[in-house]
Amino acid sequence: MCSPVVVSAVLTACLCGLLLPVACTPQLNYRPIIGVLAQENIVEDVHALGSSYIAASYVKYLEGAGARVVPIRINQTEGEYVKIFNSINGVLLPGGDVDLQTSQFSRVSKILYDLAIKANDAGDYFPIWGTCQGFQQMTVLASNKNLLTLTDTKAVALPLTLTPGAQSSRLFRTFPRELLQALASENITSNFHSWSLSLQNYSRNAKLKRFYRILSTNNDGKKDFISTMEAHRYPFYAVQWHPEKAPFEWIQKAGMVHTSSAVSASFYTASFFVSEAMKSQHQFLSLMEEERALIYNYSPVFRGVQSVFMQNYYFD
Numbered sequence: 001m002c003s004p005v006v007v008s009a010v011l012t013a014c015l016c017g018l019l020l021p022v023a024c025t026p027q028l029n030y031r032p033i034i035g036v037l038a039q040e041n042i043v044e045d046v047h048a049l050g051s052s053y054i055a056a057s058y059v060k061y062l063e064g065a066g067a068r069v070v071p072i073r074i075n076q077t078e079g080e081y082v083k084i085f086n087s088i089n090g091v092l093l094p095g096g097d098v099d100l101q102t103s104q105f106s107r108v109s110k111i112l113y114d115l116a117i118k119a120n121d122a123g124d125y126f127p128i129w130g131t132c133q134g135f136q137q138m139t140v141l142a143s144n145k146n147l148l149t150l151t152d153t154k155a156v157a158l159p160l161t162l163t164p165g166a167q168s169s170r171l172f173r174t175f176p177r178e179l180l181q182a183l184a185s186e187n188i189t190s191n192f193h194s195w196s197l198s199l200q201n202y203s204r205n206a207k208l209k210r211f212y213r214i215l216s217t218n219n220d221g222k223k224d225f226i227s228t229m230e231a232h233r234y235p236f237y238a239v240q241w242h243p244e245k246a247p248f249e250w251i252q253k254a255g256m257v258h259t260s261s262a263v264s265a266s267f268y269t270a271s272f273f274v275s276e277a278m279k280s281q282h283q284f285l286s287l288m289e290e291e292r293a294l295i296y297n298y299s300p301v302f303r304g305v306q307s308v309f310m311q312n313y314y315f316d
Helices: 003-017 056-063 079-084 104-121 135-142 179-186 199-204 206-211 258-279 288-293
Strands: 033-037 052-055 068-072 090-092 130-131 149-158 189-196 212-219 223-232 234-241 311-315
Touching: 033 056, 033 104, 033 258, 052 056, 052 212, 056 068, 056 258, 056 311, 068 079, 079 104, 090 104, 090 135, 104 130, 104 135, 130 135, 135 189, 135 206, 135 234, 149 223, 149 311, 179 258, 189 223, 199 206, 199 223, 206 212, 234 258
Parallel strands: 033 068, 033 090, 090 130, 130 234
Antiparallel strands: 052 311, 149 189, 212 223, 223 234
16 A cells, blocks of 8 residues: 555646556546536527526537536535535536626636646646637636637638647547547547637747647637647646537538547547546535436437537526
8 A cells, every 4th residue: 555655646746647656546436427517598599498508418428438427507606616626526618608707607617727726736636628618718717818819710620730749648648549640630620619729829928838738729721729738737628629519419510520530539538538537536425415416417408400509408
C-alpha cells in the first residue's frame, strides 16, 4: 500500500498529466456520474416545457461512453451547487446560445469552475469538458474577459490542424492513429458557431497562454481560430466543434457529418472524458439522493426531425 506521502505525490502527478506507477495508481471509480449544465431556453422553442433545457445528445454522448448523468439546473443557490459538485465526478458545459457573462449559464459555470480549481489544487481530481459554447465559456473564465471574435463557421465541417504536441496530449494520445489521421484530413468536425477564439487573441493574452495549451486550430478562410485545447495543470478540456452531433443529431444541414470516422471521434472524446471522471471519488451521501438527482427522472421531448436538437430535457 502506498504511504500518504506517495499518494499525495501520485495525485500531483495525475494533475500534471504524468505517467503514474501502476502499483500506486489511485483506484478508479467505475460508476462515474457527470453533471451537464442546463441553460436558459431558446426563445423560439415552441416545444419548451420549462424555462431551461439540456439537449439530449449530450446525455447520450456521455452515457454511450459509460457514465451516468445528473442535470445541473440553473437559478439555484451557491450552496446547492457546492452540494452537487461534491456528489458528481465531472462537469460538461454544452453548446448553446446564451450570454457568456450575464446569463445564469455563465453564473453557474463560474461557480463550478472555481470549485474545480480549488478541488484540483487540493489534490481532489475533478475534470471539466466544454463543447462549443462551453469552450467559449471556459476561455472567458480563464481570462476574465470575452476575447471571442466573429468567424464564418455557422454550419461547416472541417478537418483539424493538429499542433505538433497534439499527439502526445492527454486528450489525443490514446486515440488510434487512423482516427487522428482522419481528424486531420477529413471534414468530420461539425462547427455551428459564429464566435471563436482567434489564435491572435489567444497569443496576446498571458492568462490564456498560461492556462491552456492548443491542440488544434482551424481557419474560416480569413482567421485562424482554436478548435481544441486542454489546460496545462488541470483536467480541463474544450472543443469548439461538436463531437456529440455525429451519432445523435440528424437535422439535414451543412456541417452535419455521420461518417464512421466522425462517429468514432465522438466515442473517443466521450470515452476520454469519462475516463477522467473515473479518477474522481466524489459521491452522493446516499443512494436515495443519487436516484433523485439522475437524469432518468426526466423525459426528453422530441422536437422534430428538422430541429437543431432532436430531443431536449426541460426544467422549470
